[in-house]
Amino acid sequence: MPDTLGFDTLLADDGLFARLLGTTRTGRHRRPLHGPDLPVVILVGGPGMGKGRLLRCIREEFGPYVPTAQIDCGSSVHRARAAQNPATRTEATEALRELALQLHAWQGPGGAVATPRLYAGLVAVASGGEPGGAESLAEVQRHEGLLPPGSFWRGVLKKAVKGYLSALGGLVAGQATVPFTTAVLDELFARVSPEGNTALEECYGAYPGAGGQPKLGLHTLAGDFRQDGATREQAEGFLFRALRHDVEAAYGGAHGWLLRTGRPALLLDRADCALGRHLLKPVLEDREAGRHDRTLVVATARREDGGRFLHGPGRSGLAADGAQPWNPGEGGLPRWSRPPGGVPGLAPLARGTLLVRMPVLTPEQQRDETARTRNPGQRPDNSGPMRIDAGVHRLSAGRPSVVVQLARATGALRSPRSHWELLDAPIRPPHETHGDGRSDRPVADVLLDELIDDHLPEELPPEYRGVWLDVLSHLSVAHGTECAQLLMDERKAAEHRDEHLSAYQIAELLADSGWPGCPRHFIGDLGLRHLLLRRLYRLERGGGAWRRDHELLWRHYRAIPGDAPDDLFGSAVAHGLHHRLAAGDERAADAVVDHLDRTVATRDTAQWAAELLGVAEAPFLAEDRDDRRATALGRITPPGDVRRRRIARVLHAVRLCEDRMHTADPEVAGALRRHLHHLGDESSHGTEVLVRLAGDWEARAAAGQPLKPCVCTQHLR
Known part of the structure; x- marks a missing residue:
């Protein structure tokens, strides 16, 4: 996959990042956007949208010209390093140290x-351990790599360490000594130049309680770091401010003014996890309080709103919180400005953010990527029962990583009958080195x-981490949370557990993972839902798990008396019949036709059609016994009188038109229109509605559009 796939406008010479960074990918100057009050730019989009890939592109394309550093806040490496010495390290300090090391190694202009x-x-x-502790000494020496060789600061600390070791060597057993922190800081401030003292005063003199005295500020910071909770968080947040002070200073003076260009950038991937939230919070608070700097902070988050932590308690929506979203597909550049009236310390953090929605690939880009991955000169075979381009589009919704993997899979296809065959096509997993085909999946x-497995929700309980994919597979057959809760209750009973995740908790975890919601489907992404449906069907031979889940829901809704209303299906009986039809019961289609035949003349026609x-819409996977098309086209004669036969043909035509795993069939669309017209001829009841629906449904079906649109099919065009 080309690294810049889908990012051309964002990385262009007059695109968003050239203007934010003040330079193009070739080092030419561009007038910077948004200054001096800079927003924190958050790239928002769910799994597969390429957020981390875009950060890599920014670093690789612009990094040669402006200082750039990048970390993955979701990586375990910072946590592992912090665990080696928890008294003097945390995930935050390890992340800041990594950013500093990358900036120290940067070799661009200046x-x-x-x-x-x-x-x-x-x-x-690091020097805040017990007097004479070898760990404290080792921790101090560990940070020497942050300073360039021959620097003033390195000499000061070397002398401080040497003096402290001499003092320790002359101690009498049992005699106390000054803490290592005191010895180091005394030596530092005894030798620091007036310029260096000013730099420390501007930074650590502003630490809470320091009163403008940098030495006291550093002592207090070290003491606060040894505490827990908010006190330590304050110290960590101030260390991030110190790093930004350093970056700002690199642009000051004659050297920085003459040699450096644009704005420096700190890139925080997966910043909606605990470490990322911990780093973003003090930046946003500082800028809300008017402490501005020129460092561009670009982060990624899965939720469209950037993450719940950005918004005040009880708040909802982006505009009310001051968060300003921008969609690259709308063209132009974002006109961000901080909303007026914020109170530092009380205003939602979202006020300081620009939420950039990750772009989806256009249908043309999807076709080009599909063609690129196939053999030279070989175009996708769109002459068979299934158009390959249409399959990639439907299943991916333009998610770049999904498009790329499906495009790779098309190389194994010739004339597939349905999109299910596309999902079965073997490919070599990414980063797999074997070329013998044995590892293809x-x-x-x-x-x-x-x-899913590479993006587990942060708040997912440990006992669910190994079965999360199983849980979602079962819930792929659910519609509203009521359906999903019934399935979770069944799982809870089968496992004999007192506590279990509720469907409402799972819905929140899915939202936190960046998956969209749909009022009509619990799994609100069409492509993901079909991946999970396929997996559920194959969990057991013959689709046993699939059938049991649908039968459970069928029994539940069948037990509801009469024609009780149902928000999603009109009536509980219709909801139950949907699941019976999906379960593959041999008599299911006849039962549905019987219900529709009984109600066509007595129920409001629009409600009947709904x-x-x-x-x-019931999904159909048993393609080895698929007689829907033959019935819809009149090649098989259903049992019953004329009206019942017409209803049966309408049902099967609609089933095919609503089957998202098959390409639009104009012949079936035309047959649907005829059958609805004939059904309207039966009586005057609802004829006008049926005639209108006949034209509308035929047009939609012929264009591959859903007959009843919903959120998860809005990308179909």
């Missing part, structure tokens, strides 16, 4: 970015690994 302020803070924290399984659409 050279490496020194980080003496962060260094001083980390040394104060169905593209559907590879996608589930990428989209129930028909709800029932007929």
Whole structure:
């Protein structure tokens, strides 16, 4: 996959990031956007949208010209390093240290970015162990890599360490000594130049309680770091401010003004996890309070609103919180400005954010990527029962990583009958080095690994981490949360557990993972739902698990008396028939026709048609016994009188038109129109509605549009 796939407008010379960074990918100057009050830019989009890939592109394309550093806040590496010495390290300090090391190694215009302020803070924290402790000494020496060779700061600390070791060597057993922190800071401030003292004063003199005295500020910071909770968080947040002070200083003076260009960038991937939230909060608070800097902070988050932590308690919506979304597909550039009236410390963090929605691939880009991955000169075979381009589009909704994997899978296809065959096509998993084909897997399984297993919700209980994919597979047959809760109750009873995740909790976890919601489907993404449906059907031979889940829901809704109303299907009986039809009961289609035949003349025609659409949307996987098309086209004669036969043909035509795993069939669409016209000839009841629906449904079906649109099919065009 080309690294820049789908990002051309964002990375262009006059695109968003050239204007935010003040330079193009070739180092030419561009007038910077949004200054001096910079927003934190958050790239928002669910799994497979390419957020991390875009950060890599920014670093690789613009990094040669502006200082750039990148970390993955969701990686376990920072947590593992912090665990080696929890008294003087946390995930936040390890992440800041990694950013500083990358800036120290940067070799673009103006050279490496020194980080003496962060260094001083980390040394104060690292030297806060017990007097004479070897760990404290080792921790201090560990940070020497943050300073360039021959720097003033390195000499000061070396002398401080040497003096402290001499003092320790002359101690009498049992005699106390000053803490290592005191010795180091005393030496530092005894030798620091007036310029260096000013730098520390501007930074650590502003630490809460320091009263403008940098030495006291560093002492207090080190003491706060040894506390728990908010006190430690305050110290960590201030260390991030110190790093930004260092970056700002690198642009000051004659050297920085003459040699450096644009704005520096800190890139935080998966910033909606705990570490990322921990780093973003002090930046947003500082800028809300008017402490501005020129560092562009670009983060990623899965939720469309950037994450719940950005919004005040009880708030909902983006505009009310001050968050300003921007969609690259709308063209132009975002006109961000901080909303007026915020109170520092009380205003929602979202006020300081620009939420950039990750772009989906256009149908043309999807076709080009599909063609690129096939053999040279070989175009997708769109002459068979299934148009390959249409299958990639329907299943991916333009998600770049899904498009890429499905495009790879098309190389194994010639004339597939349905999109299910596309999901079965084998591909080599990403990063797999074997070329003998033994490690090839169905593209559907590879996608589930990428989209679900590699992106487990942060708040998912440990006992669910190994079965999360199983849980979602079962819930793929559910519609509203009521359906989903019935399935979860069945799981709870089968496992004999007192506690279990509710469907409402799972819906929140899915939203936190960046998956869209749909009022008509519990799994609100069409492609993901079909990946899970396929997996559920194959969990047991013959679709046993699939059938049991649908039969459970059928029994529940069948037990509801009369024609009780149902928000999604019109009536509980229609809801139950949907699941019976999906379960594959041999008599299911006849039962649906019987219900529709009984109600066509007595029920409001628009309501009757809505129930028909709800029932007929039932997914169909048993393609080895698919007689829907033959029935719809009149090649098989259903039992019963004329009206019942017409209703049966309408039902099967609608089933095919609503089957998202098959390409539009104009012949079936035309047959649907004829059958509805004939049904309207039976009596005057609802004739006008049926004639109108006949024309509308035929047009939609012929164009591959759903007869009853919903959120998860809105990408179909």
